[in-house]
Structure formats: structure tokens, C-alpha cells
Amino acid sequence: xxxxxxxxxxxxxxxxxxxxxxxxxxxxxxxxxxxxxxxxxxxxxxxxxxxxxxxxxxxxxxxxxxxxxxxxxxxxxxxxxxxxxxxxxxxxxxxxxxxxxxxxxxxxxxxxxxxxxxxxxxxxxxxxxxxxxxxxxx
Amino acid sequence: xxxxxxxxxxxxxxxxxxxxxxxxxxxxxxxxxxxxxxxxxxxxxxxxxxxxxxxxxxxxxxxxxxxxxxxxxxxxxxxxxxxxxxxxxxxxxxxxxxxxxxxxxxxxxxxxxxxxxxxxxxxxxxxxxxxxxxxxxx
DNA sequence: TTTCATTATGCTTTTTTTTGAATAACGGCA
DNA sequence: TGCCGTTATTCAAAAAAAAGCATAATGAAA
Numbered sequence: 001x002x003x004x005x006x007x008x009x010x011x012x013x014x015x016x017x018x019x020x021x022x023x024x025x026x027x028x029x030x031x032x033x034x035x036x037x038x039x040x041x042x043x044x045x046x047x048x049x050x051x052x053x054x055x056x057x058x059x060x061x062x063x064x065x066x067x068x069x070x071x072x073x074x075x076x077x078x079x080x081x082x083x084x085x086x087x088x089x090x091x092x093x094x095x096x097x098x099x100x101x102x103x104x105x106x107x108x109x110x111x112x113x114x115x116x117x118x119x120x121x122x123x124x125x126x127x128x129x130x131x132x133x134x135x136x137x138x
Numbered sequence: 139x140x141x142x143x144x145x146x147x148x149x150x151x152x153x154x155x156x157x158x159x160x161x162x163x164x165x166x167x168x169x170x171x172x173x174x175x176x177x178x179x180x181x182x183x184x185x186x187x188x189x190x191x192x193x194x195x196x197x198x199x200x201x202x203x204x205x206x207x208x209x210x211x212x213x214x215x216x217x218x219x220x221x222x223x224x225x226x227x228x229x230x231x232x233x234x235x236x237x238x239x240x241x242x243x244x245x246x247x248x249x250x251x252x253x254x255x256x257x258x259x260x261x262x263x264x265x266x267x268x269x270x271x272x273x274x275x276x
Numbered sequence: 277t278t279t280c281a282t283t284a285t286g287c288t289t290t291t292t293t294t295t296g297a298a299t300a301a302c303g304g305c306a
Numbered sequence: 307t308g309c310c311g312t313t314a315t316t317c318a319a320a321a322a323a324a325a326g327c328a329t330a331a332t333g334a335a336a
Contacts, residue, residue, distance in 0.1 A: 074297070088276045098303030103302075103313055104312080128262075138251070202282065213325070235283040235309085
């Protein structure tokens, strides 16, 4: 069996190169992995990309700049924001077209809460994955 | 796919259409969702599709028939089996080319164990998701 | 030795997904 | 009023993923 590193194992390769570590890696051949997201009535509502997008919007005050910052097309970023806003009582993002600088957009309180909710969901998920990785052997 | 969109959000639409269910759905606007898999050293090792493939192989004794049964191309099914076998000490699937009927293939004990391992992993995951769906409100 | 359905594999085509270009509309502000 | 950079939207192009096609190789059994 070969021992090339796969893409998502970059963390391992970047870790301190002491002997103990290598011994551990050698015996751990498998890793429980996964992705989570939250669906609304109309389909996808929140996921990793969308949360990062919300954070960037909060930081930069513009959908276009946020998209650019995370190398996502504006087309898609705008679509994401639209889908998110359509599925909540109160919108997560407020857009203002036109005006000073062409327009601004900002997160609402609901938007900030959504970010936190997903992050805590994901933290629990990562713990779940780690606990399962322990017992994998084939 | 960049942010994990649900390929299988058919579950809600396919559920029993009684009034009680609809009432529940109406008040529950969000659902925690996700997918899990197991990575090996060379990348993807086990996931939903691969487990179903293993089961069909066990049932039908042929990669080609298994692929056909689940409407997957033989090309891909064969690739999956190859990747799985390459990443374990003992292969999950034994292939015999030629002979009566052109060849047969069967699961090993390791293959059967792999199916069970993933299924129990997924059962735990679904419970995790359900427990989280409870507390979602935006 | 011929037959047969399968495994094994490369290459082409199709389908799906994502991105990019192009353009209209907007509205505070100098 | 004209300017500016943004939001808003369509549609074509490109990239990625999956499927399909063609064909060689195999080896037990008739």
C-alpha cells in the first residue's frame, strides 16, 4: 500500500515532524469525514460557504467585495444571499442599491445569530467525527 | 460542489401526506442535514453510494449487475471497487475474471464488516442531526 | 477449442455545474 | 444633473463530473 497524502490531509503534513507523531499517523489509516448544512423550506439555507460569505459581508459591507475576497463569483454570492433572505421571517442581509459608493449591505442581528448557530452546530459535528475516527479500522 | 448542497432533499416531499405531518412541517421550517463518508490514505474510501454498491454486489455476485441495478455506470462502479480494495490490508471485494458466466465477484468478510461499520456510523449521525434539528429557529 | 458474460481500461460524448461577460437600474452626493 | 460603484439579472462560455462506447483479456465449462 502506498502512502501518498491526499488533499484534505494537509493538516497532517503540516504538523510537527517528531517521531511520535509519525508513529501515530502510520497506524491511523482512516478518517471519519463529512459535511453539514441547514435546509429551509425551499432547499439549501445555510452551509460552510454561505456562513463564510455572511462573515465577509459583515466585514466588508458589500456582496461584491465579499465574493471577491473568497474567490466566489458575484453571481453565486448574490444568489446565496437571496435564497437565505427568502427563507427567514427577518432577512439576514440588508441590501441598499445605489447611493454613496453605489450601495452598501450589512448583516442584521438575525444574520449574526445565524452565523453563531451554524458554527456551534459545526463544532459539535467535528467532535462527533473525531470520536468516530478513533474506532475506524478495516 | 463548494458548500454541500443537498442532492437528496426528496425526503420531505416524499413523506406521508397526512394533516398532522403537514402541521409539523409548517412549524418546523429548518432541518439540520448532512452527509458523511470515510477517507483513506488515497482519498475517498466509503460513502453512501459505495456501501449500496457493496450490498448489491453481495446480492448479485457481479459488479456489472450491481451497477446496473442502481443505475450507476459500470465504469464508475469498477473504479469505486478498485479504490476501496487499494486502501485496505485485505480487499473488500474479490473479483474473478473469466470462467463460468464470464466471472464472478463476491464480498469478503472485511467487505461485510465495512458495510456494517458505515451503517452504524450513519445511524449515529442521523440521530445527531435529529437532535440538532429540534433547536433550529431563525 | 469454442463459447460466454464478465472484468479491465482507454477514449469520446454528454450532462451538469460553475463562472464570466454584458447591461440595466439605483440613488446619495458633489 | 452627472458621477460612481454597487445591486440585480440574463445568457453564453467554460470547467468539471459523470456517463457511454468500444474493445481486449480472461478462464471455467460444454
